[in-house]
Amino acid sequence: MGTPMQIETQGVSVVIGGRSVLNNESxxxxxxxxxxxxxxxxxGKTTLLHCLGLLLPVSQGQIxxxxxxxxxxxxxxxxxxxxxHAAFVLQDYGIMESESVAFNVTMQSSxxxxxxxxxxxxxxxxxxxxxxPEEAASHLSGGEKQRLAIARAIYKRAAVVFVDxxxxxxxxxxxxxxxxxxTDFATNGCTVVASTHDPEMIEACDKHHEIGSGPxxx
Numbered sequence: 001m002g003t004p005m006q007i008e009t010q011g012v013s014v015v016i017g018g019r020s021v022l023n024n025e026s027x028x029x030x031x032x033x034x035x036x037x038x039x040x041x042x043x044g045k046t047t048l049l050h051c052l053g054l055l056l057p058v059s060q061g062q063i064x065x066x067x068x069x070x071x072x073x074x075x076x077x078x079x080x081x082x083x084x085h086a087a088f089v090l091q092d093y094g095i096m097e098s099e100s101v102a103f104n105v106t107m108q109s110s111x112x113x114x115x116x117x118x119x120x121x122x123x124x125x126x127x128x129x130x131x132x133p134e135e136a137a138s139h140l141s142g143g144e145k146q147r148l149a150i151a152r153a154i155y156k157r158a159a160v161v162f163v164d165x166x167x168x169x170x171x172x173x174x175x176x177x178x179x180x181x182x183t184d185f186a187t188n189g190c191t192v193v194a195s196t197h198d199p200e201m202i203e204a205c206d207k208h209h210e211i212g213s214g215p216x217x218x
Contacts, residue, residue, distance in 0.1 A: 004031035005065060005085055005160040005191045007052050012061035014047055022047045024061070027209040029160075034182060034192040036202045039211035045195040046164055048211065052193055053086060053162040054078045087153030089163040094152075095145050097138040101129055104137050105151045119155070127151045127181065143174025150181045160191040167198045179204045 007029045014022040022044040029035045029052065037045045050056035051063060054070065063071045070077065088094065095104055103109060105120060124130045127147040129140075140148060146166060153161050163182065167175040179201055186192045186206070196202060 003066075003085070003159055004189060006030050006067070007160060007191060007193070008064050009048065009051060009058075010062040010064065012048070012051055012058045012063065014044070014051065014056065015059040022051070023212070025051075025209075025211065026061075027052075029191050029193045029207075031159075031191050032186055032189045033207060034186045034194060034205040035207045035209060036205035037193065037195045037209050037211065038197065038202055041197070043211040045197075045211060048209075049162055049164055049193060049195040053088060054081055055088075085159045087156050087158035087161045089146070089149045089153060089161065089166055094149055095137045095140075097136070099137055100134050101137055101140070101148060102133040104148055105155050107152070123151050123154050126154070128177065141174075143170045143177070146170065146174070146178055147181065150178065153185070154181075158185075158190065160193070161185055163192070163194045163196075165196055165198075166194060167196065167201050175200060 008027060010026050012022060012025045013020065025044070025048055027035065027037070027048070037048050039045050047056065051058055054063070054073070058071060062069050101124065102120060105123060106116065120133065121130065124133055127150065129144065129148065137145065137148060161182070166178050166182065170178060175198070182192055182194065183204055194201060194205065202208060
């Protein structure tokens with residue numbers, strides 16, 4: 001894992017098409033912690049997640065990374081953050097269906113070196129896909145694709161992982177596997193931020209921030 005990342009919003013509001021979709025939200029997400037963004041459907045959980053991940057500009061307020069304001073950082077700085085520090089596990093998995101399992105983890109099409117191959121094998125074993133590195137990702141189930149997206153974040157050694165409804169539509173077994181993988185991230189010092197309505201996922205998180213209710217609580 002890279003440099004530990006503390007990411008926070010201070011009084012962030014977002015207006016899209018003249019409609020307020022987020023109003024005065026302040027949340028602090030710290031290393032070695034899983035923070036759940038919770039609230040009813042349409043409350044702005046995903047919007048806040050996207051603001052924290054620098055995917056969406058804010059209309060008001062500040063975003064800080066390790067105490068440094070990055071609210072209006074340029075596109076080059078955002079790309080460096082995404083490339084060097086962050087991983088995203090979004091609802092559509094972000095999987096390249098026609099590519100192999102191995103490619104989706106490493107994002108490399110050239111032959112892998114011995115050390116890289118060993119690391120890939122260890123990660124695939126950890127997510128339960130050890131015997132399927134050359135299989136097309138399109139053959140995987142929804143739960144397997146979700147675990148594959150998490151494997152990419154593990155391989156990347158991301159310092160912060162943003163996950164949007166990571167257990168939605170998963171059966172009980174896959175839900176538990178995904179939660180355990182994300183918990184391992186936090187245990188190893190990663191900052192994990194999850195937009196979720198799943199009670200089991202919420203229970204696994206260290207802090208909970210309910211949209212519209214003030215600061216996150218343990």
